[in-house]
Every structure is written in C-alpha cells, then in structure tokens.
Amino acid sequence: MTALRRSGIAIGVGFVVTAFAPAQANDQHLHDIAKAVSAERIERDITQLVNFGTRHTLSETASETRGIGAARRWIKAEFERISEDCGGCLEVYFQSDVIADEPRIPDATEVVSVIAVQRGTIDPSRYVIMSGDIDSRVSDVMDATADAPGANDNASGVAGTLEAARVLSQYQFAGTIVYAALAGEEQGLFGGKIMAAQAQRDGWRIKAVLNNDMIGNVEGINGVIDNTSARIFAEGTRMTETEDEARRRRFTGGEVDSPSRNLARYIDTMADRYIPNLDTMVVYRLDRFGRGGHHRPFNDLGYPGVRIMETNENYHRQHQDLREENGITYGDTLDGVDFDYAAKLTALNAVSLAAMSWAPSPPAGVSIEGAVRPSTTLRWQAASAAEQAHVAGYKIYWRHTDAPNWEYSREVGKVTEYTLENIVIDNYFFGVASVSHDGMESPVVFPGAAGAFGE
Known part of the structure; x- marks a missing residue:
C-alpha cells in the first residue's frame, strides 16, 4: 500500500483581508x-x-x-x-x-x-x-x-x-x-x-x-x-x-x-x-x-x-x-x-x-454581542480535551450582510473570546473557524443556534 501521509503547513498569526480560505492555498x-x-x-x-x-x-x-x-x-x-x-x-x-x-x-x-x-x-x-x-x-x-x-x-x-x-x-x-x-x-x-x-x-x-x-x-x-x-x-x-x-x-x-x-x-x-x-x-x-x-x-x-x-x-x-x-x-x-x-x-x-x-471540529457555543457599541465581541467554547493539542487557534470571519461569501478575516490565536474594535455588529455578518497546526480550517460557524454545527 502507499505510505500514509499527513499535511504539514504552519500557520501564521495576524490580520488578513481575504476571501474565505479553509486551508493554505499552497497545500x-x-x-x-x-x-x-x-x-x-x-x-x-x-x-x-x-x-x-x-x-x-x-x-x-x-x-x-x-x-x-x-x-x-x-x-x-x-x-x-x-x-x-x-x-x-x-x-x-x-x-x-x-x-x-x-x-x-x-x-x-x-x-x-x-x-x-x-x-x-x-x-x-x-x-x-x-x-x-x-x-x-x-x-x-x-x-x-x-x-x-x-x-x-x-x-x-x-x-x-x-x-x-x-x-x-x-x-x-x-x-x-x-x-x-x-x-x-x-x-x-x-x-x-x-x-x-x-x-x-x-x-x-x-x-x-x-x-x-x-x-x-x-x-x-x-x-x-x-x-x-x-x-x-x-x-x-x-x-x-x-x-x-x-x-x-x-x-x-x-x-x-x-x-x-x-x-x-x-x-x-x-x-x-x-x-x-x-x-x-x-x-x-x-x-x-x-x-x-x-x-x-x-x-x-x-x-x-x-x-x-x-x-x-x-x-x-x-x-x-x-x-x-x-x-x-x-x-x-x-x-x-x-x-x-x-x-x-x-x-x-x-x-x-x-x-x-x-481540521479541528467547528467551534461550538459561538455567541456574539455588540449592540449599541462601536465594536463586536465573539465568544466560543474551548476545544474538547481530545482536540486541545490539535487546535492551533481560531479565525474570525466577517462579511457585508448582502455579500454571498466571507470577505474579511483575522487570526486571533488560541483564545475563546475576541473583540473586533471599530467593526460595528449591525453592518456585517460574523463567524468563527477552528484552525489546526498544519493550517487546516473548519467551516465557519455563524453565532447562535441558527449557525451551530452541533457540539
């Protein structure tokens, strides 16, 4: 049989304005x-x-x-x-x-x-x-x-x-x-x-x-x-x-x-x-x-x-x-x-x-707040014990409400809460993806029950 292989791409941390990228383009x-x-x-x-x-x-x-x-x-x-x-x-x-x-x-x-x-x-x-x-x-x-x-x-x-x-x-x-x-x-x-x-x-x-x-x-x-x-x-x-x-x-x-x-x-x-x-x-x-x-x-x-x-x-x-x-x-x-x-x-x-x-499992328990504020805060549950070592961090996505696909993203590290300063909640839709150490991303999860992929 062919030797078993694994992906091996490192992921950086920073601010990115990009189309939705579920994995590194050069993978x-x-x-x-x-x-x-x-x-x-x-x-x-x-x-x-x-x-x-x-x-x-x-x-x-x-x-x-x-x-x-x-x-x-x-x-x-x-x-x-x-x-x-x-x-x-x-x-x-x-x-x-x-x-x-x-x-x-x-x-x-x-x-x-x-x-x-x-x-x-x-x-x-x-x-x-x-x-x-x-x-x-x-x-x-x-x-x-x-x-x-x-x-x-x-x-x-x-x-x-x-x-x-x-x-x-x-x-x-x-x-x-x-x-x-x-x-x-x-x-x-x-x-x-x-x-x-x-x-x-x-x-x-x-x-x-x-x-x-x-x-x-x-x-x-x-x-x-x-x-x-x-x-x-x-x-x-x-x-x-x-x-x-x-x-x-x-x-x-x-x-x-x-x-x-x-x-x-x-x-x-x-x-x-x-x-x-x-x-x-x-x-x-x-x-x-x-x-x-x-x-x-x-x-x-x-x-x-x-x-x-x-x-x-x-x-x-x-x-x-x-x-x-x-x-x-x-x-x-x-x-x-x-x-x-x-x-x-x-x-x-x-x-x-x-x-x-x-990729890791899509984040669970994603929630959002930001009414009457000039910033937007997203929260989510930490990965399960089995996946803790597999998760490198998380990536927040957002787009204009009439845009069909995700337009902007920011890698926020291995946290369970992040605030996007000067990004008004009323003007965009938001979501969160999990990211592995080799750069693989889960699908984006929209906050609340409407977007949840389950536990």
Whole structure:
C-alpha cells in the first residue's frame, strides 16, 4: 500500500483581508488528492453498476449478475478491497431495515445500504459523510424488472464515493470519514432515513453530509454543454429550529448562515483553490425545485448536509424507459456520462472531506454581542480535551450582510473570546473557524443556534 501521509503547513498569526480560505492555498497534499482521482476507475465502476441491468429497490436479490442484491454485494466487495489496500483501515458493513406499507414499497422489503467507515485518529466521534445512491428506475417507479441502467442517476455518485475512498484511504485524518452507498432513494429516501436515524441513536457528531446525486452529465436538455460548473444545494433555516430560536433569529440574522450554507461556502472555496476549471454555484434551496435527495433525511434531523451535482440536467435521461421516440433517444445509459467531469466532482468531494477531517471540529457555543457599541465581541467554547493539542487557534470571519461569501478575516490565536474594535455588529455578518497546526480550517460557524454545527 502507499505510505500514509499527513499535511504539514504552519500557520501564521495576524490580520488578513481575504476571501474565505479553509486551508493554505499552497497545500500540496490537497492538490495531490485532487490529482489522484481517476476518471478511468470511475468509468469502470459505473460500467459495472450499469451491467447489473437494474438496481431497482424491489428488483432481484438472489442473482449474482442482475438486480439490487448483486449490485450491493459488489459495492461491499469493492470497499473491502479498498480496505485491504490500506491495511484494513475501513470498517465495511451492510446497514438495513425492513420497509413496508409505503406508497412505493407496498410489501415488506429489506432496504440495504453499504457503509465504509475510516476512523479518525484524534477525534473519531466527529463524522463527515460522502454518499451516492445505489438504486435506479425507469418511467414507472414501480417497474422492478425492466432494464434501468442508471448510469448517471446514480451510478455516477456511487462510483465517485468508491473512488474517493480509494484516494483518501491512503491518508490518516483527525476526524472520521464515512463513505455511503445508500439504497431506496427512488422509493422514498429510505437508505438516508435509516442511516441518519441510526447515526442519531449512536451519537455520531455529524459535521457534514456531501450527497452526490448525478455528477456525470454535461449536456443539458436546454442545449448547454458545460463541464466546468456544478451546483451545491444547501437549505437555509434548519428543520429542527424551535419557536424560540426562530424568534431570536428574526433579530440577529442567520437565514443565510445555516451550517449547511456555510458548508456549501466551504466546498465552493475548495473548488476555487484545488479543482482546475470548476466553478461551483451555491444554490440557496434544499434541492431542485420541489424535488429531493438523500441529504434531506440528515437535514431533517438537524445535520449539515448539501447536494452536489451537475449544473445542466437532461430529463430525457432521467427516470425513462429505454426507447427512441420522435427522433429522441431516452434512457440513462453510459453514453450520457462524461467520466472526466464525474472525476472532477469526485475530486471536489475528496479535497473537501480531507480538509474538514484534517481540521479541528467547528467551534461550538459561538455567541456574539455588540449592540449599541462601536465594536463586536465573539465568544466560543474551548476545544474538547481530545482536540486541545490539535487546535492551533481560531479565525474570525466577517462579511457585508448582502455579500454571498466571507470577505474579511483575522487570526486571533488560541483564545475563546475576541473583540473586533471599530467593526460595528449591525453592518456585517460574523463567524468563527477552528484552525489546526498544519493550517487546516473548519467551516465557519455563524453565532447562535441558527449557525451551530452541533457540539
């Protein structure tokens, strides 16, 4: 196996006026991770998944060559091979529950996802998750026998998750990374619901869910061909917000600074710094208009989560029977996938997961005060005992209230309180990030319940 490597960049202290910088711009390790992602391996994996014929949730489970059962066993075997190559660094298992009496799962059906966990060395109870969906479908969501290749939707997301595991398993991280191939998405987001509920029961401190759903199409039904952009969907106000929290948010702000939004800003900046020829668009919405994906069950429980996907969709290739009609070819087949583009979005996931997992946990208990004062004071909790030695200090960010991204920053050292003199609280939004000794930063945390990433 490749020798395990660690980042090693020192961080200075001072005043900086800059765009949001989650890691040092010259961090060669993140550049190496981005370059290591292979379009050829992604193509191989997507082709294998397509060759199972259909991966419908209600399809064949006994066959070794066709159906959802064969697909999930192959995915598990791939994760196990990856683990062998890194000396057993992944915990690989099936995660399942029996679902019945649902509109799209009327009869009792075991919904089985595949999970691979790469434990952190310093703070293993802190998790970041990358996911893709195993299942596929045709025009009739209940048709479990017709060929449903699902090359882009969503073999691309599963292949990207496998490839990220191959690359990142050659490193060690402070926090834990989870690679998830989730089942039952087309029938009602059941794989995500099962995983999110289990994570909550097990007390996982989830700081980020990166759901990849359709990351391989570059030719939109609108006629646009674009392999240089992607979308990051991120919800605003948390589903779990209480009435009291909503009342406070009305007076202090936070509608555009949920943890999911600041996670999206973090990923957006990772694209700018480490992924050549990729511009990401942060979309202030849970998902596409009126639609959903497997990050939603995590958002429903209050966890930060986003959807990463192509910018221009081709609806002739989504949820369609294989056919030709009025000169139009329908169906989600291999020829509709750009493997280099899928590799580019996979690399974005990989560097984002790596940077967050090398960084300390986002600060907890962030608060702010400064009403009727010419200065602004921020406070936060000290790092946990496990992370004390890992934290070099903290960085305060602020921006004008109509600016989409963080504009200014100041490194303030290893303290839990800092006052920005002559910076008026009413004119800006503020946040705090944790910084490791090798320069890795957490996502920015907006003060109060509206922006909290959890304890």
